[in-house]
Amino acid sequence: MDVRDASALILLAGGTAALLLSALALLVLPGPYQRLHALAPATVLGVPLVCLALAVDAGPGRAAVKLLVVAALVAVSGPVVTIAIGRTVHEERAAATDRAASTGQEPPA
Amino acid sequence: MNAWLLAACGLLTAGMPPCVWRACRGAPDQRLTGIALGGTVATAVFLLTARGLDRTSYVDLALVLAVLSPTGTLVFCRCLAGGARQPRRTGAERAPGR
Amino acid sequence: MSGTSGGVDWLVAVALVLVTVTATCAALTRDPVRQAAVLSALGLCLALLFVAVQAPDVALSQLAVGSALTPLLILLTVRKARRTARGDGARPDRSPGNGDARREREGE
Numbered sequence: 393m394d395v396r397d398a399s400a401l402i403l404l405a406g407g408t409a410a411l412l413l414s415a416l417a418l419l420v421l422p423g424p425y426q427r428l429h430a431l432a433p434a435t436v437l438g439v440p441l442v443c444l445a446l447a448v449d450a451g452p453g454r455a456a457v458k459l460l461v462v463a464a465l466v467a468v469s470g471p472v473v474t475i476a477i478g479r480t481v482h483e484e485r486a487a488a489t490d491r492a493a494s495t496g497q498e499p500p501a
Numbered sequence: 502m503n504a505w506l507l508a509a510c511g512l513l514t515a516g517m518p519p520c521v522w523r524a525c526r527g528a529p530d531q532r533l534t535g536i537a538l539g540g541t542v543a544t545a546v547f548l549l550t551a552r553g554l555d556r557t558s559y560v561d562l563a564l565v566l567a568v569l570s571p572t573g574t575l576v577f578c579r580c581l582a583g584g585a586r587q588p589r590r591t592g593a594e595r596a597p598g599r
Numbered sequence: 600m601s602g603t604s605g606g607v608d609w610l611v612a613v614a615l616v617l618v619t620v621t622a623t624c625a626a627l628t629r630d631p632v633r634q635a636a637v638l639s640a641l642g643l644c645l646a647l648l649f650v651a652v653q654a655p656d657v658a659l660s661q662l663a664v665g666s667a668l669t670p671l672l673i674l675l676t677v678r679k680a681r682r683t684a685r686g687d688g689a690r691p692d693r694s695p696g697n698g699d700a701r702r703e704r705e706g707e
Contacts, residue, residue, distance in 0.1 A: 401504060408508045411516050411545055418538055419519040424531045427523070431534065434541045442508075442545045446552050458560055459548070462567050466544060469571035476578040477533045483582050484530040506606035513613050513647065521617060524640035525624040532636035536643075540666065543643050550610070550650055554603060559655055566646075566662055573639060573667040580674035581632070 400449040407441030414438065424481045428474055435470025439463060506553030509546050516542040530581055533574060540570025607651060614648035635673040642666045 410433045417430035443463035447456040520542060523535030544563050551559030621644050625637040642665015649658035 404504065404508055407545070408512060411512055411542055414538060415516040415519045415542065418523055418534065424534070427531070427534045431537055431541070434538055439541055439545050439548075442548060446505075446548055449552065455557060455560070458564065462544065462548065462560070462563050465564075465567040466541060469567070470541070473537050473571050473574050476575050477530070477537065480533065480578040480582050481530045484528065502603060502606040506603055506610075510606055510609050510613070513610060513617075517613075517617055517644070517647070521621050521624075521640050521644065524636050525621065525628075529630075529632045529636060532633065536636060536639050539640055539643050543647055546647060547650060553606065554653070556653075556655075559650065562646075562650065562655055562658055562662070565659060566666070569662055569667050570643075573670060576667065576671050577636070577639070577674065580671070580678060 396448060396451075400445045403441050403445035403448060407438050407443075407445060410434065410438035410441060425478070428478055428481070431470060431474050431477075435466050435473075439466040503553055505549045509549035509553055512542055512546050512549065517546075533577055533581075536577070537570070537574045540566060540574070544570070607653075610651040611648070614644060614651045617644040618648050631673055631677050635670040635677075638673070639666055639670045642669065 414430045414432075414434035417433075418427055421427045421430060440463040443459045443466075447459045450456050450459065517539065520535045520539030524532045524539060525535075526532075544566050547559060547563035547566060551557060551563065618641070621637065621641040625634060625641050628634045628637050642661060645665060646658045646661045649655070649661055
């Protein structure tokens with residue numbers, strides 16, 4: 393029991409540290425593509441570690457399974473969202489350069 | 502005040518303001534990162550609050566948020582990309598293949 | 600309950616500050632697309648506040664409405680409005696000219 397509590401606390405500290413680190417990265421990183429990297433540690437490391445800590449604390453059962461489902465959902469959706477945001481940023485930039493070029497001179501397409 | 506609630510307080514205090522800050526500033530496509538990370542942090546806060554207050558039913562909230570937050574971000578991406586692609590398509594006389 | 604009340608009070612206070620700041624930001628934002636992003640964050644903060652005051656059902660509906668439905672509706676409306684405006688702007692005559700033309704047609 394004591395080992396379980398200790399391991400849950402260690403996992404909780406790791407997950408919280410990963411989440412806070414990615415929040416700090418979101419604040420200090422310059423540029424949209426650099427800031428996109430801040431999503432990765434939070435979704436792949438932070439939330440699954442917190443869920444694992446809660447599952448270890450809850451013990452085997454339905455509650456643990458639900459927590460692990462949440463962890464899997466976040467871990468799978470994180471990279472998907474990152475790719476979608478990266479593509480959107482890229483398209484917005486391409487559209488902005490298109491607009492800037494078309495105001496200078498109209499390309500014949 | 503147990504360790505779970507303490508972690509939830511720390512995450513809400515130090516993790517949420519940067520996401521809100523990023524969601525409130527800059528171009529629309531650059532606000533998406535703040536929203537996505539905010540959803541992730543809020544999921545963790547929900548889970549930790551559920552354990553800290555001993556209300557296991559609050560876990561459903563985190564489950565719903567884990568589904569809805571990426572969905573909302575993807576919808577946002579889709580609408581933004583559609584709005585950006587539109588002028589190029591009309592400018593290029595409806596490019597073939599699309 | 601007295602052991603956790605300090606933590607709950609802190610959660611409520613922080614969530615309240617976040618909601619206030621985000622709502623002010625949403626009110627000060629003019630562009631509807633950017634406002635949709637701020638409103639999404641506002642819905643998230645409101646859901647956190649509702650959980651902190653232990654109203655999970657309200658938080659559930661707030662999550663569904665605030666984080667998915669409101670930005671979707673705003674963005675769809677903006678797209679529709681922009682497309683309509685672009686269709687009007689692509690025509691050679693502007694809206695006052697349109698009005699004149701309609702008046703002429705009605706006069707004939």
